[in-house]
Amino acid sequence: MSGNKPASKVWIAKCGSYSLEYLRQAVDNILSPILEKADLKEKHILLKPNMLSARTPEKAVTTNPVFVEAVIAFFQDRGSHVAVGDSPAGALHGVERVWDQTGIAEVCRKRGVELVNFEASGWTECRVGDRSYQLARCIFDFDRIVNLAKAKTHVLTILTGCVKNTFGCVPGFMKSRLHLENPSPGAMSKALVDIFTIVKPWVNLLDAIIAMEGQGPSSGNPKHLGFIAASHDGVALDAVFAKAVGIDPLVVPTTSEAYKRGLGEADLAKIRIEGTSIQAIRPASFAIPSNWKFRLVPRFMSRFVSRFFWVRPQINANCTLCGRCEEICPAGAILRTHERMTVQDENCLSCLCCHEICPSDAIDLRRGWLARLIG
Ligand code: SF4
Ligand code: SF4
Structure with missing residues (x-):
């Protein structure tokens, strides 16, 4: 300023x-x-x-x-x-x-x-x-x-x-x-x-x-x-x-x-x-989103490791097929196939709009292996 x-x-x-x-x-x-x-x-x-x-x-x-x-x-x-x-x-x-x-x-x-x-x-x-x-x-x-x-x-x-x-x-x-x-x-x-x-x-x-x-x-x-x-x-x-x-x-x-x-x-x-x-x-500890920990990695490596730091939605058995996630997904990454909702990872933007809207706690968040490893 x-x-x-x-x-x-x-x-x-x-x-x-x-x-x-x-x-x-x-x-x-x-x-x-x-x-x-x-x-x-x-x-x-x-x-x-x-x-x-x-x-x-x-x-x-x-x-x-x-x-x-x-x-x-x-x-x-x-x-x-x-x-x-x-x-x-x-x-x-x-x-x-x-x-x-x-x-x-x-x-x-x-x-x-x-x-x-x-x-x-x-x-x-x-x-x-x-x-x-x-x-x-x-x-x-x-x-x-x-x-x-x-x-x-x-x-x-x-x-x-x-x-x-x-x-x-x-x-x-x-x-x-x-x-x-x-x-x-x-x-x-x-x-x-x-x-x-x-x-x-x-x-x-x-x-x-x-x-x-x-x-x-x-x-x-x-x-x-x-x-x-x-x-x-x-x-x-x-x-x-x-x-x-x-x-x-x-x-x-x-x-x-x-x-x-x-x-x-x-x-x-x-x-x-x-x-x-x-x-x-100041708290004794505070956990940040695991996908952000790759910021600690030197820049020349970040492109490579970011592939393993993702957070993506996964639809679980609570799904009632209401279709709200499919409707809100900006990337068209959620598809209804054989009366099952699935997330197409390759199109997902990780915006988590689907997770926010789901009324049935039917969307879990999956993390890439490096994100899980670091915690
Ligand atoms: S919003 Fe939730 S309950 Fe509705 S279809 Fe999507 S995952 Fe299933
Ligand atoms: S995280 Fe965003 S882009 Fe990915 S499936 Fe959910 S709403 Fe679609």
Whole structure:
């Protein structure tokens, strides 16, 4: 970022559990200093959690509903009109099921908050340079967008936090199209950063009380990190998350791309941490997706070894032949043959859209032998 800009600040609060009383206090501690001068009365605020798929909160796939409720309460207490929205995988088959399973519907009912259906609102064409994107039209009806990201690993982008969370503003199948057009992590990260620049979240919050490690974003393991954080600068917040779990922020392609474009700070020396220190939230260990470990290999060998580091879906016996994976697959890599669904490895982009959408836990993730060996 330019040397003339004020330092980015990230507020961190330790939080041991999803107790509403505790979380309301913690959210107040990190949001009040950021928004102390903001006039929130009568403002229309859209909260954008991560509602990736229809999983219950303890799976750590989605932003926890109690965290969402604490943020709703913060804005309602200050006179704002709050709504909540996201476009999950499988939204076209009924977004209501995702709202219910994630627990977000219940907290919205309790707080009298509207859940916005991004699919039903239509879309608006937006351009970044010579690239165009379709985003849910309704997001532009709000005064402010508040990003409520979930701290997770991601097999495509190593971590997913604030920058990647705005991808959910792209409705339904348009997300699959972007995966097809941008098959590599670098190309996809450029598209994700483009979308982040369009959505322009006003404030970013990260739910890292129970994060996800391993094969995220939907097949990893819950990991207790015990903190929440907030910043106007979503790039800086992602950089702090990366540093806390032992990853160089610039290895995360969405963070490095956004930093290169001057959209936020990723140099830890230039980020001011308020509240709790990074050292105090650092876990003893944190597992990254196994396919990313080939980054540790010298560049001249990476082309060769990457053949053995893949992560691909495999359909198991739970499959009910509902066809949703086949429908969403951007590469046409899932075929129905003799009443069986199979993945054609040679066409698979490893985007994991199929894994996110499957309602029956019928898709396992297979790893190449070197990825399994390294763990
Ligand atoms: S793998 Fe899952 S999404 Fe695909 S057809 Fe089977 S049950 Fe449906
Ligand atoms: S099979 Fe699954 S992971 Fe592979 S391209 Fe299709 S949706 Fe993506």
